[in-house]
Amino acid sequence: MEQNWFFPPHDGIRLDMLADQIGATLEDQTVADRVVRSVSPVYRAKQDDICYMLSRKNRSELETCQAAAIVCDKAIAAIVPPHIPVLLTQHAHTAFAVAGSLLYPQAMRPVQNLSGPPGISPAAFVDPSARIEDGVQIEATAVIGAGAQIGAGTWIAAGAVIGPGVRIGRDCTIAAGASVLCALIGDEVIIHPGARIGQDGFGNAPGPKGGMIKIVQIGRVILQDRVEIGANTTIDRGAMDDTVVGEGTKIDNMVQLGHNVRVGRHCGIAAQVGIAGSTRIGDGVLIGGAAAINGHITIGDRAQIAAMSGVAADVPAGERYGGIPARPMRDFLRDMAEIAARAHSRQKKAGGNDE
Template sequence: MESNDFFPPHDGIGLRELASHLGAELLDDTAGNRRIRSVAPVARAGEGDICYILSRKARGDLESCSASAILCDEALRPIIPDHIPVLLTPKPHAAFAVAGGLLHPIALRPPRILSDAAGIHPAAFVDPTARLEDGVEIEPMAVIGARAEIGAGTRVGAGAVIGADVKIGRNCTVAAGASIIAALIGNNVIVHNGVRIGQDGFGYAPGPRGMIKIVQVGRVIIQDDVEIGANTTIDRGTMDDTVIGEGTKIDNLVQIAHNVRIGRHCGIVSGVGIAGSTTIGNGVMIGGASGVNGHITIGDGVQIAAMSGVMADVPAGARYGGVPARPLKDFLRDVAESMTRSDERAKRRGDRNE
């Protein structure tokens, strides 16, 4: 790949120092002074790059690899070419993620629109009653509403809108074009481009002349260390709050409806829709394009396969998949049986046509 002006290489970290920081074992100490400047996939990693390998399926990629270091576990150590220094770790994927953050810290958050941004840009609007701690950055065309409060180290991107009375903690990033109303945001929260937080939930009652709008007077509460992907929407509660728990990571294009409560350290992948008043426990993983019914409970540690339809409560620790979602082993058995029946029907059709 050509030189990347968006995320340039690091000045360099010594391999011995990097291994110490990652808690990995450098097997060849004579390589300890090599400088690591960037991350790369195995197949095209070159001098100054670090890469990682998780499976023997990537063995072919090692033939073209000239990385200055590779992260792997003990089981894969024998297949690594002798010319590549090995950093041995039981969790190479996690170690690679940490290494990437060290080498490319600016890529951990949405980039600044202006490289020299500092303080409040003259083209931003900040209501006189808003309270901003020292060290807040407000980029051009952003709007900060009446009585809003923003903590030190937080950056509000170009064109973003922070509504009246919103409170945002310290060291947050609100990227370009996002809007936040009726919300309380914790510390170290990342809100990507185009996110919508705190708009109306979808609530109507049938009336004699059609649908009557139900007022939505709740809030959105987002706890510390949450990350929210681009163009995701999180509706405010009807009368209670919509809550996103500490450390939860939400992908792009996710819809979270009013009164939903999501626990800590969950992962919700792109295209998921969660209907109103659903409660999701801690450590839950929901695969892409899944739909979750309203007014149900998903227990701690549940895993939902991609493109599932969750219609009813799911017990803690369960693995579900399919439409309607059911225990994963049942879903996979049903799929296998369906494929067998399909093959048998195709064979019978073929026999009749002979």
């Protein structure tokens, strides 16, 4: 890949210092003063790059690797060529993620569009009753509503809309074009471009003449500390209770959370997931892309939902579910194997009849 001017290389971190910061062991101390400036895939890593490997099935990529070091566990270290230093760890994926954050801190949040002096742009629209702490950055065309409160170190990007009475904590990032209404936002929250937080939820009652009558939505959205919300994700405010996303939870792009949904702490929700209203998601839950979650059900702590599943009923804590309707993964895989076997049998019979 040609030089990426959007994210230029780091000035350099010594390999031994990097090892200490990511919790890895440098096997060859003779290269302790080697300097790392960037991250790279294994197959095209150069002498100032660091990379990582999780599986032996990618060993062919080592043939073209010239990395400053490879982050891996003992099993992978055995196949690494002797000219490539090893940073040994039992948690290679996590260690590499930390290394990336050290080498590219500017890539950990949406890119700022700031072109003027720091502070509040004269082209922003800030209501006089808003309370803005020192050190807040508000870019041109952002709108801050009456009575809003924004904590120190927070950055509000161009075109973002912060509604009346919204409270945003410290060191948050509200990216370009996002809207935040009827919401309480904790510290170190990241909201990516185009996200919609706090609009009214979907609720209707049957009308007297066959139509529908909208049900009032007077709750809030609460995003706890260190939550991250992906681009174009929508989180509806509660009807009469609150919609809540727990501390440390990461939500991907184009996810829909309905009114009164409560998501626990440190969950991961992949793109295009839809969660219907009043569902309860426990702590540490992982939900794969494009899964559909029914309303008024509970998914227990540390459960995992496979991509493109349809979850119609409660999922017990710690279980892995998949399929439509979602069921325990062992049952889903058995069903898929039986379907494949029947299909193969039909094809075989059809081929025999042709003969």
